[in-house]
Amino acid sequence: MKPVKLGIIGTGVGATFAAQGISTFSSEGLVEIVAVADVYEEGAKRFSEKWKIKSRYKDYREMLEKADVDAVSIHTPHYLHYPMTMDALKAGKHVLVDKPIAMNLKEADEMIKEAEKRGLNLGVIFPTRFDPIARKVKEAADSGRFGKLVLGEALVKWYRDQDYYAKSSWRGRWATEGGGALINQAIHMIDLLRWVMGPVDYLWAQMDTVGHDIEVEDVAVATLRFKNGALGVIEGGTALYPGLPPKFELHGVKGMAIIEGGTLRKWSIEGEEEITEEGVKKGLKSWVRPDVVPAANHGALIKDFVKSILEGRKPYVDGVKGRESLEIIRAIYKSAPTGEVVRFPVKE
Numbered sequence: 001m002k003p004v005k006l007g008i009i010g011t012g013v014g015a016t017f018a019a020q021g022i023s024t025f026s027s028e029g030l031v032e033i034v035a036v037a038d039v040y041e042e043g044a045k046r047f048s049e050k051w052k053i054k055s056r057y058k059d060y061r062e063m064l065e066k067a068d069v070d071a072v073s074i075h076t077p078h079y080l081h082y083p084m085t086m087d088a089l090k091a092g093k094h095v096l097v098d099k100p101i102a103m104n105l106k107e108a109d110e111m112i113k114e115a116e117k118r119g120l121n122l123g124v125i126f127p128t129r130f131d132p133i134a135r136k137v138k139e140a141a142d143s144g145r146f147g148k149l150v151l152g153e154a155l156v157k158w159y160r161d162q163d164y165y166a167k168s169s170w171r172g173r174w175a176t177e178g179g180g181a182l183i184n185q186a187i188h189m190i191d192l193l194r195w196v197m198g199p200v201d202y203l204w205a206q207m208d209t210v211g212h213d214i215e216v217e218d219v220a221v222a223t224l225r226f227k228n229g230a231l232g233v234i235e236g237g238t239a240l241y242p243g244l245p246p247k248f249e250l251h252g253v254k255g256m257a258i259i260e261g262g263t264l265r266k267w268s269i270e271g272e273e274e275i276t277e278e279g280v281k282k283g284l285k286s287w288v289r290p291d292v293v294p295a296a297n298h299g300a301l302i303k304d305f306v307k308s309i310l311e312g313r314k315p316y317v318d319g320v321k322g323r324e325s326l327e328i329i330r331a332i333y334k335s336a337p338t339g340e341v342v343r344f345p346v347k348e
């Protein structure tokens with residue numbers, strides 16, 4: 001089988017995660033990064049040298065036209081996810097887009113429709129769905145081992161200084177980031193919450209900007225009711241000094257699990273031996289240093305995407321699944337200014 005020829009768009013933090021992820025399975029000959037595009041030429045040069053990529057482009061449209069790529073993976077500021085995905089699909093390329101799928105649901109729906117229409121794959125980067133600990137909790141919840149689910153919590157209490165926003169022209173603005181702490185940082189845990197707990201019935205939310213000179217939220221809370229009757233809580237922020245490990249808590253009538261900082265912190269089921277601190281990775285502080293996050297989950301997600309092309313099937317995290325966290329976040333953005341309850345499906 002010939003490897004999938006991939007072009008990468010963007011060469012920042014997200015693209016580096018992807019390249020590191022690909023390096024975990026590159027010996028299997030499933031994918032080859034053949035081109036990279038970035039308006040920041042110095043960045044593209046450095047990236048192409050580091051990852052030994054043959055061609056580089058300043059304009060991604062030129063890459064779509066000239067480079068012989070089967071698929072692209074998009075790691076650019078959020079406002080570019082929609083136009084770049086649509087251009088790539090129209091050029092006949094499969095697309096893997098970094099989180100969030102898009103800035104709003106209208107864009108996400110058009111992207112999903114376009115991919116469907118053309119018979120191309122659209123994947124979204126939510127590596128937590130490939131995390132072995134998250135999968136263990138998801139499988140136990142699905143098979144009823146925790147009993148009827150009662151409460152799910154996604155807690156992302158992080159800290160980013162003003163420089164983080166000041167040094168990056170697209171962050172901190174509605175028009176380019178599409179939101180703040182929720183759409184950028186808390187989205188992975190929100191996705192995990194939605195994945196494990198199932199569809200949301202309604203929510204209401206509050207948010208604020210307290211610690212930075214930015215337009216978007218740097219602290220937010222939401223209470224949710226899931227369709228299965230369970231309650232939910234989301235807390236997200238980048239103004240919460242000094243920052244804590246991201247945490248997911250699940251409670252059923254017969255048991256509970258806590259995933260904290262990528263570790264199974266506690267697992268307790270009636271009649272079974274309790275587990276504490278499984279897979280604790282010493283010194284791993286991903287909430288402070290994203291560069292030390294292991295690439296295994298990214299690798300597993302990208303490998304699935306590449307194999308989905310080779311095998312002619314949908315990727316595990318397709319556009320529809322990639323849209324689920326965005327729907328919750330857009331509901332929070334709708335509810336917070338007015339305090340109104342927002343019912344699902346969310347209309348925009």
Ligand SMILES: NC(=O)c1ccc[n+]([C@@H]2O[C@H](COP(=O)([O-])OP(=O)(O)OC[C@H]3O[C@@H](n4cnc5c(N)ncnc54)[C@H](O)[C@@H]3O)[C@@H](O)[C@H]2O)c1
Pocket residue numbers: 009010011012013014015017037038039040043058060074075076077078080098099100125127168184
């Ligand atoms: N999945 C993850 O764990 C993870 C981690 C970090 C970032 N991300 C995501 O990756 C994406 C990018 O974020 P980042 O932190 O890498 O940002 P960044 O600012 O570090 O990098 C963005 C890159 O896009 C390039 N770019 C901007 N406009 C472009 C254009 N028109 N054409 C080509 N390139 C262009 C920039 O020059 C820059 O190199 C976002 O969607 C972000 O949410 C995901």
